[in-house]
Amino acid sequence: MRRMSGFNMIALTLGFAFLYIPMVILVIYSFNESKLVTVWAGFSTKWYGSLAQNQQFLDAAWVTLRVAFFSSTIATVLGTMAAYALIRSGRFLGRTLFSGMIYAPLVMPDVITGLALLLLFISIGLDRGILTLVLAHTTFAMCYVSVVVSSRLMTFDLSLEEAARDLGCTAAEAFRLVTLPIIAPAVISGWLLAFTLSLDDLVIASFTSGPSSTTLPIKIFSSVRLGVSPEINALSTIMIGIVAVGVLAASLVSKRSLVKRQADEAAAVRAEAA
Amino acid sequence: MIRFENVTKRFGSFVAIDNLSLDIYEREFFALLGPSGCGKTTMMRMLAGFENPSEGNIELDGADIVDVPPNKRAVNMMFQSYALFPHLSVHDNIAFGLKREGMAKDKISARVAEMLRLTRLEKFASRKPHQISGGQRQRVALARSLAKAPKLLLLDEPLGALDKKLREETQFELMDIQEKTGTTFVIVTHDQEEAMTVASRVAVMDAGVLKQVATPSQIYENPNSRYVADFIGDVTILEGRARKEGNRYELAWADGQPPIVAQSALEIGPGDTCYYAIRPEKVEIHHDKPEDDNVLQGKVIDIGYLGNISTYHVQLANGQTIRAQNFNTERSTQQAFTWDDTVWVNWTDRCGILLAN
Numbered sequence: 001m002r003r004m005s006g007f008n009m010i011a012l013t014l015g016f017a018f019l020y021i022p023m024v025i026l027v028i029y030s031f032n033e034s035k036l037v038t039v040w041a042g043f044s045t046k047w048y049g050s051l052a053q054n055q056q057f058l059d060a061a062w063v064t065l066r067v068a069f070f071s072s073t074i075a076t077v078l079g080t081m082a083a084y085a086l087i088r089s090g091r092f093l094g095r096t097l098f099s100g101m102i103y104a105p106l107v108m109p110d111v112i113t114g115l116a117l118l119l120l121f122i123s124i125g126l127d128r129g130i131l132t133l134v135l136a137h138t139t140f141a142m143c144y145v146s147v148v149v150s151s152r153l154m155t156f157d158l159s160l161e162e163a164a165r166d167l168g169c170t171a172a173e174a175f176r177l178v179t180l181p182i183i184a185p186a187v188i189s190g191w192l193l194a195f196t197l198s199l200d201d202l203v204i205a206s207f208t209s210g211p212s213s214t215t216l217p218i219k220i221f222s223s224v225r226l227g228v229s230p231e232i233n234a235l236s237t238i239m240i241g242i243v244a245v246g247v248l249a250a251s252l253v254s255k256r257s258l259v260k261r262q263a264d265e266a267a268a269v270r271a272e273a274a
Numbered sequence: 275m276i277r278f279e280n281v282t283k284r285f286g287s288f289v290a291i292d293n294l295s296l297d298i299y300e301r302e303f304f305a306l307l308g309p310s311g312c313g314k315t316t317m318m319r320m321l322a323g324f325e326n327p328s329e330g331n332i333e334l335d336g337a338d339i340v341d342v343p344p345n346k347r348a349v350n351m352m353f354q355s356y357a358l359f360p361h362l363s364v365h366d367n368i369a370f371g372l373k374r375e376g377m378a379k380d381k382i383s384a385r386v387a388e389m390l391r392l393t394r395l396e397k398f399a400s401r402k403p404h405q406i407s408g409g410q411r412q413r414v415a416l417a418r419s420l421a422k423a424p425k426l427l428l429l430d431e432p433l434g435a436l437d438k439k440l441r442e443e444t445q446f447e448l449m450d451i452q453e454k455t456g457t458t459f460v461i462v463t464h465d466q467e468e469a470m471t472v473a474s475r476v477a478v479m480d481a482g483v484l485k486q487v488a489t490p491s492q493i494y495e496n497p498n499s500r501y502v503a504d505f506i507g508d509v510t511i512l513e514g515r516a517r518k519e520g521n522r523y524e525l526a527w528a529d530g531q532p533p534i535v536a537q538s539a540l541e542i543g544p545g546d547t548c549y550y551a552i553r554p555e556k557v558e559i560h561h562d563k564p565e566d567d568n569v570l571q572g573k574v575i576d577i578g579y580l581g582n583i584s585t586y587h588v589q590l591a592n593g594q595t596i597r598a599q600n601f602n603t604e605r606s607t608q609q610a611f612t613w614d615d616t617v618w619v620n621w622t623d624r625c626g627i628l629l630a631n
Binding site: 159 | 322323324343344345349350351353354355357359360361370371374375402404405406407410418419422
């Protein structure tokens with residue numbers, strides 16, 4: 001390992017401090033004995049305990065998880081299909097327009113997306129609730145999935161699909177038996193991205209949720225307006241923990257498969273030489 | 275067995291295949307040879323069913339196959355990139371097509387075992403494609419495309435990714451396998467040595483048309499045009515006007531140089547421009563003036579030493595270079611000819627070939 005120069009060390013420390021000090025403070029105060037958020041009165045886990053008793057938060061968490069699961073799943077299916085169509089169908093008329101349009105929601109302000117969806121639901125007379133939340137999250141998560149999947153498809157060797165068809169597959173079978181298993185890592189990471197986006201979302205959810213379908217971010221936001229409570233700190237700490245574990249696991253898995261693949265290839269080359 | 279009938283293929287305004295007719299016979303090892311962009315890959319993709327001709331018919335065993343999708347054709351293809359399925363083991367790659375056919379399990383494993391034996395891959399059946407070497411991958415691709423016992427096997431530059439030594443070994447393996455299975459092979463390649471080695475007949479293509487279809491030796495010794503003569507092997511081509519003298523032609527080709535005499539069955543009118551192609555291995559090189567039908571004097575300006583043979587570039591007084599090849603039969607590092615030597619090159623009237631175009 002190379003030694004880091006002094007300047008690099010300082011730059012790295014500053015950068016990480018900027019990113020993580022707010023979160024560290026939040027985590028520390030979630031273990032505060034005192035009910036007053038800003039006054040340290042000793043270590044305690046009692047707020048985690050009281051959080052587990054708070055039915056409102058538990059309900060909100062359950063709503064959030066269900067919405068995230070369904071919307072990310074639907075978004076993954078639709079986004080993968082859109083990416084496949086855009087990459088595979090070659091140059092059809094208006095292709096540039098379509099591919100531009102699928103990325104537009106990425107840069108669209110959430111407020112506008114939320115408002116537009118709200119107007120749509122009102123005009124077709126759909127009552128706001130879990131269903132409208134799922135639809136709304138599917139809409140904006142889908143383009144993220146399609147970005148991830150289409151960048152994978154761009155480097156996909158087309159002759160693999162042709163080989164499958166040559167060996168007796170219809171186009172649909174070739175996709176199911178060959179393309180999908182190969183692009184599965186991209187599809188899964190698209191799903192994970194959609195899932196976290198749905199967990200995080202506050203703005204669009206506040207436009208499209210109803211009284212029976214308060215999500216966790218909405219619940220946290222509205223309770224913070226009445227004052228920051230140690231319970232919220234505890235809840236946020238748990239969310240940070242879940243996200244951190246997920247990200248770590250995902251990167252470990254992909255890193256391990258990469259290392260294994262490289263080792264295998266090196267072994268094959270050695271066997272060839274021997 | 276395969277018949278292309280007036281096939282034309284256009285991509286937009288680009289004509290990839292231009293009104294081409296061709297017959298390929300059963301159990302033949304047929305090579306489509308040409309530079310990149312000559313349409314040879316398009317021909318192959320039309321046989322596999324990935325492209326449809328814009329005009330004309332393609333028949334397989336007497337039946338028109340233009341509207342038959344690739345998965346319904348008794349044709350299999352070995353891809354240039356091998357296109358092995360990375361998520362399946364060697365065994366499952368080979369079994370893939372058989373499973374799609376709905377073959378019984380025990381029959382599949384018997385057939386896969388047979389293919390593994392044929393390609394000497396028994397030890398690697400459970401490996402994934404990235405766990406084996408390039409040469410082994412090539413054999414897996416071959417086994418997979420042969421597993422369904424197709425009537426016709428298409429090979430798209432099958433040896434392009436292998437290094438020279440492995441490529442030569444594999445060429446002979448391919449010929450062996452073709453003989454053992456009795457399948458008709460059509461190979462696409464831009465490597466003329468490869469085409470000459472493996473194929474029983476070669477089609478030389480250029481810009482969407484067939485220039486010549488013949489056995490390798492006919493193509494080499496009796497090319498029908500300058501293009502074919504130049505594309506296959508080494509050749510010196512001279513331009514001139516021919517005059518018939520008895521059963522031979524005399525070709526006046528440069529001022530101050532004696533005419534070249536050549537035997538030819540070609541009918542060339544007096545005064546017509548024609549071409550004369552002479553291959554370097556048919557040209558002898560001497561220090562003293564020899565007796566022969568064609569004798570020219572020049573100076574050695576370049577020597578290509580390849581170990582077994584040496585190629586001498588001999589420049590004549592008028593600036594034209596003639597290439598002559600000598601086998602290095604004596605084991606000596608001292609070459610008989612060196613730079614700036616004045617030498618004589620000679621060959622008989624049967625060695626070169628007269629071409630009308």
